[in-house]
Amino acid sequence: MADTMKTDKLPFPILIGDIGGTNARFSILLDAYAEPKPFPNVRTADYPTIDDAIQKIVLDSSSVQPRSAILAIAGPIDGDEIDLTNCDWVVRPKGMITQLGFEDVLVVNDFEAQALAVAAMPDEYRETLGPNNQPHMASRVVLGPGTGLGVAGLVYARHMWFPVPGEGGHVDVGPRSERDFEIFPHLKRIEGRVSAEEILSGRGVVNIYQAVCAADGLQPAFSDPADITAHGLGGSNSQAVETLSLFATYLGRVAGDMALIFMARGGVYLAGGISQKIIPALKGPEFRAAFEDKAPHTELMGTIPTFVVTHPQAALAGLASFARTPSAYGLSMDGRRWQR
Structure with a gap:
């Protein structure tokens, strides 16, 4: 795990995800100037794991393969296995890097994403x-x-x-x-x-x-x-x-x-x-x-x-804003960013 607090950019294209107890929403940000490309909303109960959902909804249906991911989750971020508060999914960033091909995974709290959204609403x-x-x-x-x-x-x-x-x-x-x-x-x-x-x-x-x-x-x-x-x-x-x-x-x-x-x-x-x-x-x-x-x-x-x-997708908008210009935000990455 990278123990960095720096606001260096994650590599584009970036998968951004808002993972709630009932629904998960994903978009891909091609570069710092593009509008996010949205994918259909996912009901968390319909997929056994978050990796399964990302594979089927995003990776299998897009010609663009994201190099990194920024995920907002409803639950405390503690260690390499991150439980969601109101659903059975577990976020395993190391597994996403080895199984799904990401180089860089950042996980933040869902309300941090909402806060990022109102910085420039x-x-x-x-x-x-x-x-x-x-x-x-x-x-x-x-x-x-x-x-x-x-x-x-x-x-x-x-x-x-x-x-x-x-x-x-x-x-x-x-x-x-x-x-x-x-x-x-x-x-x-x-x-x-x-x-x-x-x-x-x-x-x-x-x-x-x-x-x-x-x-x-x-x-x-x-x-x-x-x-x-x-x-x-x-x-x-x-x-x-x-x-x-x-x-x-x-x-x-x-x-x-x-x-x-x-x-x-x-x-x-x-x-x-x-x-x-x-x-x-x-x-x-x-x-x-x-x-x-x-x-x-x-x-x-x-x-x-x-x-x-x-805004219908405020959390995703907040994450996209951070992904474009991370230097505008003092977002701690310590203990929350995994790199290949």
């Missing part, structure tokens, strides 16, 4: 929530409610962007309003505590909805997050409507906390599938009101812009 791929302040070239935060709650920081220093991965989705969240105190006793907990991920994720939508129903003395009518959000957006079920209102409020609170931690004058970016699906709810007053309600820093919070990332 064009206006057309973001939806503004609240005041339309232009983001400064300053620290940023990415939050992604989806299967879980991903959080990453992006620090700007020395004319470079430094992604900061972490586990911010597991911070504690507590009740604040009178309604919160009615609902929180009914929320499902992990070992006695309500973490942000337990209410700001797909299962979190269900958790809030069931707690609202319990507080109102009703039997839940829905058990699927998609049904709850659909009825909430459509206004056809009052508990589902309140669930989305509370989800926006709680997301605003946590996003505001992260903005304070990072002093994110460059903005807070909401990634992940849920954010895109509930933009109308996030554009209501609750999200920004909760985001800004941080006395004694309410005035400061009002100046920090918030966005929903609408």
Whole structure:
């Protein structure tokens, strides 16, 4: 394994991949100026290994054979065998070099890739929530409610962007309003505590909805997050409507906390599938009101812009941006890059 921290370029063509628990997405970047060439989305359950998927979907169907790979994975990167959090695939970079013919493999965290994406996110791929302040070239935060709650920081220093991965989705969240105190006793907990991920994720939508129903003395009518959000957006079920209102409020609170931690004058970016699906709810007053309600820093919070990332392949875009100009990013390669 190379123990390098240098930002020397990986050799083109480069395979870039975003490997989630359910889906994997791949593209090939021919050179620093080309647009990525995408391949069909892969369901991880359809292939026994990631090597199998890369061989069949990419290598067998392309005349271009990539010399290197940059993979973003949902899981901690530790050692030569890297387990994914929510699927059975194991990433073995040494095996990819010997079996698939790569010269160079770099593995990063999936939310580092999301952070790389927001360093240079064009206006057309973001939806503004609240005041339309232009983001400064300053620290940023990415939050992604989806299967879980991903959080990453992006620090700007020395004319470079430094992604900061972490586990911010597991911070504690507590009740604040009178309604919160009615609902929180009914929320499902992990070992006695309500973490942000337990209410700001797909299962979190269900958790809030069931707690609202319990507080109102009703039997839940829905058990699927998609049904709850659909009825909430459509206004056809009052508990589902309140669930989305509370989800926006709680997301605003946590996003505001992260903005304070990072002093994110460059903005807070909401990634992940849920954010895109509930933009109308996030554009209501609750999200920004909760985001800004941080006395004694309410005035400061009002100046920090918030966005929903609408790019369909944001993580791949972030990886491609890094592959083109690695010197613009302070991305640690130590322990995460393997070379032939």
